[in-house]
Amino acid sequence: MIDFVVLVLLTIITASTPLVFAAIGEIVVEKAGVLNLGVEGMMIVGAIGAFAVAVTTGDATLAILAGALSGLVLAFIFGFLTLYLLSNQVATGLALTLFGIGFSALLGNGFVGQTYGGLPHLDIPILSDLPIVGQLIFGQDILVYLSVVSAIGVTWFLGRTRWGLAVRAVGENHDAAHSIGFSVALIRMGAVLFGGAMAGLGGAYLSLAHTPLWVENMTAGRGWIALALVVFASWKPWRAFFGAYLFGGITIIQLHAQGFGLDVPSQILSMLPYLATIVVLVLISRDDSRLRLSAPACLGRSFHASG
Amino acid sequence: MTDTPRLELIGITKAYPGVVANNNVSLRVMPGEIHALLGENGAGKSTLVKFIYGVQKADSGILKWEGEVTDIPNPNVARKLGVGMVFQHFSLFDAMTVEENISLGIAPELAKSGLTQRIIDISTQYGLPLEPDRYVHTLSVGERQRIEVVRCLLQDPQLLIMDEPTSVLTPQEVEVLFRTLRQLAADGVSILYISHKLQEIKDLCHTATIMRMGEVVADCNPAEETPRSMAEMMMGGNLTPPERTGKAVPGEPQLIVKALNVASSHSHGTDLKDIDFQVRAGEVLGIAGIAGNGQQELMDVLSGEVLVSDPESIIIDGNPVGASGPNQRRSVGMTFVPEERLGHGAVPQMSLWENAFLSGATRMNLLNNGFMRIKQSEEYAATIVEEFRVKTPGIANVAESLSGGNLQKFIIGREILQKPGIIIALQPTWGVDAGSAAAIRQSLIDLAANGAAVLVISQDLEELFEIADRLSVICEGRLSPGRNTEEVNVEEIGLLMGGISSEPITEVAAHAD
Numbered sequence: 001m002i003d004f005v006v007l008v009l010l011t012i013i014t015a016s017t018p019l020v021f022a023a024i025g026e027i028v029v030e031k032a033g034v035l036n037l038g039v040e041g042m043m044i045v046g047a048i049g050a051f052a053v054a055v056t057t058g059d060a061t062l063a064i065l066a067g068a069l070s071g072l073v074l075a076f077i078f079g080f081l082t083l084y085l086l087s088n089q090v091a092t093g094l095a096l097t098l099f100g101i102g103f104s105a106l107l108g109n110g111f112v113g114q115t116y117g118g119l120p121h122l123d124i125p126i127l128s129d130l131p132i133v134g135q136l137i138f139g140q141d142i143l144v145y146l147s148v149v150s151a152i153g154v155t156w157f158l159g160r161t162r163w164g165l166a167v168r169a170v171g172e173n174h175d176a177a178h179s180i181g182f183s184v185a186l187i188r189m190g191a192v193l194f195g196g197a198m199a200g201l202g203g204a205y206l207s208l209a210h211t212p213l214w215v216e217n218m219t220a221g222r223g224w225i226a227l228a229l230v231v232f233a234s235w236k237p238w239r240a241f242f243g244a245y246l247f248g249g250i251t252i253i254q255l256h257a258q259g260f261g262l263d264v265p266s267q268i269l270s271m272l273p274y275l276a277t278i279v280v281l282v283l284i285s286r287d288d289s290r291l292r293l294s295a296p297a298c299l300g301r302s303f304h305a306s307g
Numbered sequence: 308m309t310d311t312p313r314l315e316l317i318g319i320t321k322a323y324p325g326v327v328a329n330n331n332v333s334l335r336v337m338p339g340e341i342h343a344l345l346g347e348n349g350a351g352k353s354t355l356v357k358f359i360y361g362v363q364k365a366d367s368g369i370l371k372w373e374g375e376v377t378d379i380p381n382p383n384v385a386r387k388l389g390v391g392m393v394f395q396h397f398s399l400f401d402a403m404t405v406e407e408n409i410s411l412g413i414a415p416e417l418a419k420s421g422l423t424q425r426i427i428d429i430s431t432q433y434g435l436p437l438e439p440d441r442y443v444h445t446l447s448v449g450e451r452q453r454i455e456v457v458r459c460l461l462q463d464p465q466l467l468i469m470d471e472p473t474s475v476l477t478p479q480e481v482e483v484l485f486r487t488l489r490q491l492a493a494d495g496v497s498i499l500y501i502s503h504k505l506q507e508i509k510d511l512c513h514t515a516t517i518m519r520m521g522e523v524v525a526d527c528n529p530a531e532e533t534p535r536s537m538a539e540m541m542m543g544g545n546l547t548p549p550e551r552t553g554k555a556v557p558g559e560p561q562l563i564v565k566a567l568n569v570a571s572s573h574s575h576g577t578d579l580k581d582i583d584f585q586v587r588a589g590e591v592l593g594i595a596g597i598a599g600n601g602q603q604e605l606m607d608v609l610s611g612e613v614l615v616s617d618p619e620s621i622i623i624d625g626n627p628v629g630a631s632g633p634n635q636r637r638s639v640g641m642t643f644v645p646e647e648r649l650g651h652g653a654v655p656q657m658s659l660w661e662n663a664f665l666s667g668a669t670r671m672n673l674l675n676n677g678f679m680r681i682k683q684s685e686e687y688a689a690t691i692v693e694e695f696r697v698k699t700p701g702i703a704n705v706a707e708s709l710s711g712g713n714l715q716k717f718i719i720g721r722e723i724l725q726k727p728g729i730i731i732a733l734q735p736t737w738g739v740d741a742g743s744a745a746a747i748r749q750s751l752i753d754l755a756a757n758g759a760a761v762l763v764i765s766q767d768l769e770e771l772f773e774i775a776d777r778l779s780v781i782c783e784g785r786l787s788p789g790r791n792t793e794e795v796n797v798e799e800i801g802l803l804m805g806g807i808s809s810e811p812i813t814e815v816a817a818h819a820d
Contacts (some may be wrong), residue, residue, distance in 0.1 A: 162410070162411075162415060162418060165403075165407055165410065165411055166411065168400070168402075168403065169400055169403070169411050172400040172401065172402055172403065173398070173399070173400050173401070175398070176394075176397070176398035176399060176400060177398075177400075177411075178362070179360075179362055179382065179394060179398045180382060180398050180411060180412045181361070181381055181382030181383045181385075181386070182411075293402050293442070293444075294402075297401065297402070
């Protein structure tokens, strides 16, 4: 029984990690006032980028970097279009997702059916030998550790550093930030690129660790869940981290529930994350001042300096 | 005092597509001098100071700092030189604390540890109390301005630029600010002061540069001028102050508000408590008060944006409307001039005639079975533009393309032409130049003289004394009983605004003597 529980928990970690990456990245993007709906597209391009490099070179580190870089390149396109050519963020983000799905399918054509051994596990000495928790917490691969570090790091960055403050400032009131002397476009570009790299890492985790092979459209809507998570977490990284585990947990438990013959239609369970998001949205929108404190006031609005 | 000007501008020119904002502007500010920059809306003052602060580039011209030709490409360079700026529209972030806001706007070296203490030191030294941990959205306008001032002072500025700093302050807050500014000037800081309030300029400033249509038209010593002579230099014509054409005998009450209690919908708003007043046909009732004492809430309730459960608590011309929305209130004779021009008074991206339609549809009969009468709406807009001398290339221009004063004239005109039984105006001349303000006030007086009831809620006491027949004061959501304007003076109203009731006034005055 304990083995079974450990197994379930392990799969929950595996299911949640891509969501953590994508959501934490998008939080930084949205805190800077940019709404990038292209998370799904950046994830899937990250997935194929990482998988292609993994299969060709066999080097896990290179593969992870390739995943991040692929997401970053896509994010750069988005950033250039929306921040410098001032295209509409919603439309551009949607286009990015559609483009990413199609482009990854094209790239992945030659990789269908190939396999990869999965990311090596980094056992932390001594701790990983502990019973039960040993393998669960201290015997994971590098990306799982990195996802935890990124949640803590982003919380610290946004709350405690001057540049984090600057990111929040351009998202809160871009005119004021400009008149104080911050370069709105540059700061937003930085945030967008970070978000792209994180989404790429989330994708890389899918194709390198979660299911180490390439399947067309393998992100299967995780990018959208990540976007929902950002609102669900009211733009707080640590809440997004736990939210990702909650949503990841629901998907896994749903699978096992079916295995036990529990008679809940799987569709209902896969609806849950989105339902939860809608409920949270309604709740935080009820209180004007709470919403104002958590949602970046300039979210989705283009900025042009000549004003 | 040395002879080298702290700042000298020579021949600054800046053109935007279609307008020359600054044409060959020259200006010099000496150390320790409080220098006024005067001009109507759109005269080019803001463009000029944005250039000095490095927010905008000029097309040509030379800037000299302490006698040396200097280039200020961005605000960081300006700050390093010692230029500080307090913006008219505050550059603050609502969802952040006072301290976070300050640390964003100063050099990174200054934003290190110990900032909290320095904020407290500076703010006590200059009498500008601030709590570093408070969130900005919980603060009043006056407190927000203090943040900007303290932010500048932390950097030991040599030149402080203030863009209309007093337009949102109470007389008492203005006094505190002036004391700070005089103290700074005595310490050798130069101050470039932009304002519409000419009496203030006369009291505070050593020299003044007057701009009109992007050019410098005069330099003068404000102490030797009168507010009126300065206004006329700004306008390049004669100023006609509002005049009352004999007193109409007040008629029937057009608006009766009884025992109105409303909890504010904002968590930091002011609840209205036992509001009780009437406005009769032919009279102007003025409501004075410090910002954030319930004016916005009162406006929301009167205009029908916020409804109350008892219809009888608001009666317009005999119709109980407490529970009816704005359109029903319009149809029984009430029109409104909200405070916020862009976003409340007008839809910024819509044309003037569309904006005219939106507010006038009910009373001007601009709807035909649910379809817009476009031709009539355009005629209506054209009439407003003509009768109220709105400067605009045409009624197809969008509202946000007009200067503040012109848009306000358009909005006031739009509401007056609907021939209201009662008009309610909140801060009708906020940020509007002297000429437009005089025209707006005159039109409100004329409206009352023609038998309408007029309610003006304003922080500008000068304005209220100029146009109101009776005055009330709103303080912490309570309204003082109305008194005839001739029977009260500015000091009494000022004390009421500060929350001291009329009874102990004599006592306070006696002690002060």
